[in-house]
Structure formats: structure tokens, C-alpha cells
Amino acid sequence: MSIIQKKLLVFSALASVLVLLAYDARPHFDKGLIQLKRQNNSAQRHWSLFYDQSFVFYEGPFRYQDDINQIRDLIEPGHIVLSDLATSYYAAASLPVYVRNVHRHQGRTQSSSWQKLIDQRIACNLHKQEVFLTFKEFIDTELRQNGLRGQPLFKYVLVNKDINNKNLRLDCLWHRRAIVMENILSVAELKFEGEFLNLYEINDRLATSAPEGQ
């Protein structure tokens, strides 16, 4: 093989490798991919030159920090909070509470009654009389059974009013927050009204309807 042929071979090998590497590295420099991922509900795990803190800031709980700090002082630790999927996670990561509206693989299926409540979107349809009665019955049963078992009690409802966080849109509890806020007052009282978060505490009347000794 002549020197020129060898040079050509090495050059083409080098060029091929560089092209391959550049092709695979393109997600970091592709602005359109960010929107495509967001539309397809796919997580942005790679760094990107066009990704910035605004995504994190508006689609995380950072703006709710003042509300969260005030709520922390108002709630009794160790109880269960019902909220939309994203706010449930935010609450679990910053408040002394437990949540049940989580992804299936993270414990939602461990309580069949909660799974039913969430899957059947019961809390999202409180304006319907029969659904509302089911919800009341659910609260009553939860308080009674969990009280007997010594497990955390369902005591709070947290409504997120933020309209910029797209994560909230995954759940009917956010889409129908107006219905929730209007109807929940029949079984709970408004404990806190913040810029983004409203906290409702399940009414004592329902709580005391459980057997004594809880």
C-alpha cells in the first residue's frame, strides 16, 4: 500500500469516527429536541446548551416555598395529604406528611381504597352528588380503619393553583381544582390560602364519626 493510500485510509477512518461522535453528540445542541421531549412527556436527562433554569424554576416547587413554609407551621405531622400527582411529591419532599397520589410503582397500589379513589377520579368529580357521597364514605372508612391500625390518617387536601407548572396538568385534581375547592368545603375547612397553595383540613365532624378510641 502506498503512503498516499495509507494516508487516505487513516484520514477517512478519522473522519468517520468524528462524524459518528458528532452525530451522537447532537442532542446537547438541538434546541428542538427540548420541546419534542416535553411534548412527549420524556425527561430531559442530558445537558443541553438551550436548557435553562426557567424550566426548573417554573416546573418545580421553588416558587411555592413561602406557601410551603407557612403550611409547615399549620399542619400536624404524620398525616396523609391528598393532592394532584406533582404537588403530592412536592409535599412529601418538604412537609412532614405522607401522600398516596403517587406513581403506581411507588406504593400507590399498596392501598386498594386509595388506588380506587385516584383511578376513578373520585375527588375530581365532587360536584356530582353520588360521587361526593362516595368520597365522604371513603374519608370515614379511612379514618376508622387507619385509626384502628395505627396508620397515618387522611387529614389534609392540598390544592395547587399554579397555572405555569406543566407537571400539574397530569392530574384531574389540578384541571378540576375549582370544583375541588368549591365542594371540599363541605367536608373540610380552609386552613391556609396562599399565592399558589390552598390547604384544607378534613372537618372534625367527619373525623369524630369514626369509632371512639382512635
Added chain:
Amino acid sequence: MIPIYFNASSHIWIFGLFVFNGLLLTWLLRSKFKSFNSITQPLEAQVLSGFFISVGLNGLILLLFECLSLEFSLARWPLGFIALGQATLVYVFIFRQKKYHVFSVEITIARFVLYLLVFIILFFNGGLIDKVSDAWWHMSLANKISLESTYSPAAGHLVGLPTRYYPPLWHGNLALANQLSGISIAVFWNSLTAWVAVLKVMAFYLFTYGISKNKTIALLAAILFVLLPGMGVSYLRVSAWPSHIAYTAWYAMFYVFTLLLDGLPTGKVALRQTLLQLISTSASKIVTLLCLSIVIFFTHKAEILWFAVAWFGYLIAASLSRSWSTNDQYIVARDHFLLLYFYRAILVLIATFGLWFAVNHSYPKIGFTDQLLANLLPVAISVILFLLDIRFKSKIPLRCIWLVLLALILGSVDYTHLYSLFVPELALQAGQYYESSAIGIGFFGGELKVPSWHLQLRSGLLYSGVLSVIVAVVLLVVNPNRLSILTAGTGCVAMLFCASPYLYHWLQGVLNYHSPWRISLMIFPPIVWAYVLVTLNEFRTKLADPRA
């Protein structure tokens, strides 16, 4: 208007809690132990040492506080005293004795710029995944640890029901940061991403330097680590996850282990003498390895296993390279007798364990035959690998054994599944949950598990990832050295487990782990391509100037 510096104070806390104390202790250790001084000569090693010592120290203090039923917020006192005490010791033993060499670091401008760029990009990218992800599960655990001042919250966390054990060291550190600063865990998670991303790139640089002993290859590999999508590679926005803390320690372990291998005495030395010499000259390296293993064990655990599997892959590749070698050239990284003994002992261990597992986990039910085959295949492969490691006088039995090995391995691969890596429409049916395995069908109609390619594997392997495995094998044949042996060995083992339902089914059964597909972490495309680029460039230079 977005206050982009809304997390600025958290960065100061991160330096204080996750670097400062560790760095002081690193300097003190460097002033006392020469061998530790040599391990931590590069800047990367000093920074990583500072980080892991800090994380470990914080974890220990929290453990002590838990035993004494003290609130974690009180940890500010011992941490403050330790910092003060260490600062005094640094003054007494380093400044007063003028041992300024302790602060010397080995760094180049290119590397420094790379780390700075990674930090700046990740600082602006942020580290909270914009979708609701498992990160919140981890933050929930950290929050409950913080609130209850215990590593194992009584009522579990998130849903308030007892939950599976998760190694809590990293969560404990997050809880500590939250307790001492009052800054939310989510803010720390977001900020830490930039720091750990840099640490991960630094650890990968060290890893590549350890196996190549070439700074250009190591720098290129670090750059490609940032650029190429792959398992654990370039996923820098998830750097604050416990698994990525463990990956960082994992890469650092490779670096320290290669230094340990460098200390292997060559020549005709007896086994006992070799071991004694290794222990006496490499005590710091052994202790560092142990400490890193402990950090991994209490952070994510699985990487200890991947570390062992990676070096087992290395030994397999070394043995196979030795068996097809036509000359008698001795290569320390391949042919050292200690590695040979160790390899054979592991093969015997795997074959014995495999038999025990097959006897105890093969129940007569539908698909029994395929599952029995899955349980026996690793035993058969171990036996064949052992036979291949024996030197035969004639080449014929060796070739026959090679053929049997190839037939077994290639026969166990599901080619439809492998093909579906490139054509997603042909993918096998996936499980119920995102992380679930897909189901493959064995030769006898039995159901066997295979990893779904959608689990970050397709995006991680196509195309530089999957090609790097083939290229690594070629490099191993052409030029067997530590780098080519390790990358070919780990790459082939990882690809085989992902493509063969029999091997993957066995692995999932043995580990009882939901994500054995993470074995693909052992494919290291940045190292392979960096090596290829440097080698091709050397050829180009030689051709341009034949006298060079």
C-alpha cells in the same frame, strides 16, 4: 423575572458540607502518607477525596447521632469542631513545617476549562428533571430522615407505609444539608447536580488515566463522556441521584484499583511474597478502595457488584486474548500469575454457585426446560472458560473448545430482540411498569426475561455505544493492553447479558434486582473512541512525517 441565583447560598453550603472537611483531611493525610500523596496527586483525585471523605464523615456523625437519639440539626457542633480542629492541624503540620508540597496538584488548563464548562452548563441547566420523576421519591426519603433524625423513618416515607430498604447515606447527607441550612432539599438537589456532574467527569478522567496511563486519551475520554449519550455517560442532569454518586465512586475505584495493579511485582516471585509485598506497598490504596466500597454500599450498593463483574470481564478478556495469542509475548496486565490464579478461582466459584442456584431455583413448571437451561448456561460457560485458560500442547482441542463457547453464546442470543435495538417496532412486549423487563421466548417455549431497550439503553447504545464494543474487540486482538482488555471484556459481557434472554434471566434471578439492565454501564464508549482517535492521530502524524 427568574431569579437565576435563587439557589446561590446552597452552593456555599455544598462547599462547606460536602468538600471542606474532606479536603482538609485529604491534605493532612497527604502530609503523613507518601502513598496517599501519590494517589491524590491529580487535582481530580484531591477533589474527589475531599467529597467522599466529607460524605462519609457526615454519614458517620449522623449514625452516631441516631444511636444517641440526638437531633440531626445538632450535628453542626461536631462538624464545626472537626473543621476547626483540622484547620489547626493543617496550620501546625503543614504551614508551620512548610510542607507546601501537600497543596501541589497536577492539572492542565484544558482539564480545568472542561470542568468549569461542565459546572457552568449544569448550573444553568439545573438538575431537577422537568417531569415528575423518581427523584422525588429520593427527596421524600431525605425529607423524612431530616424530620425524624433517623436513617430509617418509622412509618416509611412518601406513602406512609413500610417500604423497601434503600441505602441512606446520600439521603442522610441531603437531610443534614437541609437541617443545617434551612434550604429545601429540592434546592440542594438542583444545585448539587452541577457539582456532582463535575465530580463524575473528574472520576472518569482518573479512571481512563488509570487504565491508559495516557493523559491525552484520558482528557479526550472525559470530553466524550460529556458529549456521548450513554448509560451513566452524559446524563449529567441526573447527577444528584444516589446512583450517580455511586457511579462517581465506582469510577474512582477503577482508578485506585489500576494503581494497585501497577504495584504488582513482576518477575519470578512467589505468591505469598507477592501478596505480602502488595499489601505492604499498597496499604493506602487498599484502604481507599475499602472506603470507596463502603460509600457505594451505603449509597446505591449495586456498583460494588458491577465493579466485580467489570474486573471479571477483564480477566475473561485477558484469558481469551492469551489463548488466541500466537506469540509468547508476556504482558503484565494480561499474563500476571496472580491475575491468572484469581481468575481460575472465580470461575470455580461461579460454577459452584451456579450449580447450587440451578438446583435450588429450577422448579418443574411451564417453561421449566428453558429456565433450567438459563440456570445451567453460566455454569457451562464457566467450565469452558476454565478449559480455555489451560495451555494445550495441540491447537485442536483449543479450537474445539472455542467453537463450543461460541456456539453456546451465540445460540443463547435472541436475534429478534437484538435486532429490535435498531428497529423499535420489533421490540418484544414490555412489562407493566416502565422499569420492567420484556419477555422473550426460549427454545422450548418458556418465558425468559430480557431488558427492554427503551430503558435508556437504545439512546445510550445507538450508535457509538454498540459500535464501541466491536471496536474494543478489534483493539484487543490488534493490541492487547490494559485499556483494550478492560473495554473489550466489560463491553462484551454487558452486551451479551442484554442480548441473551438466558443470561439476563439468570442474572435477574441471582441478583433479585429490578434493574439488571444497568450492567450496560460497563460499556465505556468514551474510552474506546478516545483511544481510537489518539491511535489514528498517531498514525496520521507518522505518515505525515515518517522520520518522527
